[in-house]
Amino acid sequence: MKKPELLVTPTSVAHIHDLAKAGADAVLIGEQRYGLRLAGEFTRKDVREAMDVARKYGIRVYVAMNALFHNDKVDELGDYVRFLADIGVDAIVFGDPAVLMTVREVAPQMKLHWNTETTATNWYACNYWGRKGAKRAVLARELSMDAIIEIKQHAEVEIEVQVHGMTCMFQSKRSLIGNYFEYQGKWLEIEKKKYEKGMFLYDKERDNKYPIFEDENGTHIMSPNDICIIDELGDMVDAGIDSFKIDGVLHEAEYITNVTALYRRAIDLCVEQREQYEEEKDELLAQIEAIQPSHRPLDTGFFFKETVY
Amino acid sequence: MWKNERISQIVDGKRVIVKKPELLAPAGNLEKLKVAVHYGADAVFIGGQEYGLRSNADNFTLEEMAEGVRFASQYGAKIYVTTNIYAHNENIPGLEEYLEGLQAAGIHGIIVADPLIIETARRVAPKLEVHLSTQQSLTNWKAVQFWKEEGLERVVLARETSAEEIRQIKEKVDIEIETFIHGAMCIAYSGRCVLSNHMTARDSNRGGCCQSCRWDYDLYKLEGNNTIALFDETDDPFAMSPKDLNLIQSIPKMIELGIDSLKIEGRMKSIHYVATVVSVYRKVIDAYCADPDNFVIRKEWLDELDKCANRDTAPAFFEGVPGYKEQMFGVHSKKTTYDFAGFVLDYDRDTKIVTLQQRNFFKPGDTVEFFGPEIENFTQTVGTIWDEDGNELDAARHPLQIVKFKVEKEVFPYNMMRKEQ
Structure with a gap:
């Protein structure tokens, strides 16, 4: 049986050592100038170093270029793509067709992963981007397990599914935190405060806390719970899903490493010793619950939840 | 002001606009469609029973669409249908028949986000023009170039694009550009918001949006194990409700930029709203095109627009990056006066x-x-x-x-x- 890739987002170059040792097969890195909601900020120098570390451990490096670009950045995309091609990264993650066009022009051999976060919702769209040059589609998080498996059955591209961590619910170009401070009259504090981490919106009616932060790409609002389906991997492994992603954004490095090690064990068991996986999976979930930050409840996202419209 | 030579000519010593943009209006039902056309819309966009983004609107049956097309054709107006959901697998069955039905009803074009629907329309209903929806959040010329090469007739730009960015896009890519001029807006990049899915299990990208972005929240900060409120007792709560878009003052600039279609939002809005907004923008566009160099915005037009407004309005991204004054805190709507x-x-x-x-x-x-x-x-x-x-x-x-x-x-x-x- 095929073993799905375990893809993780590191917080730093040093963290990649830990993740590789914990069992990651691939890492997703980048900088906010081109990529969205990354666990760490990796300059070009960092990406180079990350490549050295990854080669040492035999793991793959993907670089995020999945921002929505305005005209002002279009002309510099080629230079960044060329840099990534020169140092040999394994794939570029894109959402904006401008990146696809740029890669065709300057590095046609570069592998592309299509990831807009919210719009990969049917198998036809995945295959469409496949025909345009993508090798992989990263599915929207708002899909059920059944829908994911159906997409995989029809897919002509690799399929990546997030199995752990928080997900993005909202991205605005506006400076919503800065605007609120400004509205409150806290003029002097805005510049240093609006980029701080650790802020959340509280929703009284649902008793939910939604992390919110600002960066170069605008304002981002994140899910109130962390997805965790370490105990529900069987059907997706059987369906041949190609990559399982752990998103570490807004989490501590040590937590991400520990979660990676637990998923490593879960995937290995699920593929090689299914009975042992069934026996051990509740315990694996319990181990994640034990290290879970108190403000981040776990849930199963949309894997078993119906949405209406 | 930046003047585009391709859109104006000198006639009898006076400059006139020869490339008049389309005025595109919303209609939630047949009566509103007729009013929009009668009040001066060059084209109207409507929703069908499926595949559109307002599942709470009345929406049109195929018979009503055919009647709308017949009515509009008497005025030389076009009808577009919003089919701009991001489909899930379960939405694929029935799509071909639906698109064939739109074509048979005489619909001129569809507004689409999902490549599934773009390619299916090309295959089974090739007479339909395909316009890329703002749900794709198109923000740069190169992405516009991509969709042109895919054969689309028109793209609706993201509401986050500025006048200068639109000018650059127009300069680099020869494709019809449609932009919003009036009405409610997403505060998120369209298509990149699933607040509804998470908060109410309603799929925002399939028409279930419950406008969670317009609710009030409290902003806190976590420091270690301490939760710190980032507001005082007397402060209004955190809000991200945008003022509605209103670009009446920018219409001259938009016409000079050569924008092909000026779009009013609001398929859920009343017949009175549609009539009022369409008639005002009709007058502004006609007056500017007839004599651009002596044009002034008349106060009565502004007053007229205000008579159907139930929210404050602002120019948003067209004229720069909107700050807190383009959002609403505390109070969320003003009472309509008429x-x-x-x-x-x-x-x-x-x-x-x-x-x-x-x-x-x-x-x-x-x-x-x-x-x-x-x-x-x-x-x-x-x-x-x-x-x-x-x-x-x-x-x-x-x-x-x-x-x-x-x-x-x-x-x-x-x-x-x-x-x-």
Whole structure:
């Protein structure tokens, strides 16, 4: 049986050592100038170093270029793509067709992963981007397990599914935190405060806390719970899903490493010793619950939840 | 102002605009479609029973669409259908038949986000023009170039694009550009928001959006194990409700940029709203195109727009990056100052008696205002009101009731009567 890739987002170059040792097969890195909601900020120098570390451990490096670009950045995309091609990264993650066009022009051999976060919702769209040059589609998080498996059955591209961590619910170009401070009259504090981490919106009616932060790409609002389906991997492994992603954004490095090690064990068991996986999976979930930050409840996202419209 | 030579010519020593943009209006049902066209829209966008993003709107059956197309064609107007959901696998069955039905109904084009729907339309309903929806959040010329190479006739840009960015896009890519000029807006990049999915299990990208972005929240910060409030007791809560878009002042610039279609948002809005907004923008566009170099925005147009507004408005991204003044904190809507009171069905020039369908309570002695494409706005006091059979009424109390009374100036079918509250 095929073993799905375990893809993780590191917080730093040093963290990649830990993740590789914990069992990651691939890492997703980048900088906010081109990529969205990354666990760490990796300059070009960092990406180079990350490549050295990854080669040492035999793991793959993907670089995020999945921002929505305005005209002002279009002309510099080629230079960044060329840099990534020169140092040999394994794939570029894109959402904006401008990146696809740029890669065709300057590095046609570069592998592309299509990831807009919210719009990969049917198998036809995945295959469409496949025909345009993508090798992989990263599915929207708002899909059920059944829908994911159906997409995989029809897919002509690799399929990546997030199995752990928080997900993005909202991205605005506006400076919503800065605007609120400004509205409150806290003029002097805005510049240093609006980029701080650790802020959340509280929703009284649902008793939910939604992390919110600002960066170069605008304002981002994140899910109130962390997805965790370490105990529900069987059907997706059987369906041949190609990559399982752990998103570490807004989490501590040590937590991400520990979660990676637990998923490593879960995937290995699920593929090689299914009975042992069934026996051990509740315990694996319990181990994640034990290290879970108190403000981040776990849930199963949309894997078993119906949405209406 | 930046002047585009391709869109204007000198005629008899005077510059005139020869490339007039399309005025594109929303319609939630057949009556609104007819009003939008009659009040001056060059094209109207509507939703069908499926695949559109307003599952709460009335939406059109195929028969109603065909009738809408027939009505619009008398005015030379076009009908587009929003089919801009991001489909899930379960939405694939039935799509071909639906698109074939739109083509058979004579629809001119569809507004689409999902490549599934783009390619299916090309295959089974090739007469439909395909316009890329703002749900794709197109923000740069190179992405626009991609969709041009895919064969699309038109793209609707992201609401986050500025005038200068649109100018650059127009310069680099030869494709029709549609942008929003008026109405409610997402505060997120369209298509990149799933707040509804998470908060109410309603899929925002399939028409279930519950507008969670317009709720109030409290902003806190976590420091270690301590939660710190980032607001004082007297502060309004954190909000991200955007003021509605209003680009009336920017229409000259938009015309000079060569934007092909100017779009009004609001398939959920009332017939009175559609009539008012369409008629104002019709006047602005026509006046500018006829004599751009002597054009001024008239105060009565601004006042007229305000008569149907239920939220504050702002120019958003077209004129720069919106700050806190382009958002609403504390209060979320302002009260509309006017009610839509009646819809003119007929007018007898000899007796000066109007036959009118009641849309809101009014009574003798009330001051009412008539407006419509054939007339200049005027006000008058309501005198004696009769019902259809000539019985005198103390008031027009019943919705859709047919009533008659004397109106001094001539009015026409489809004209509207409004009343200050």
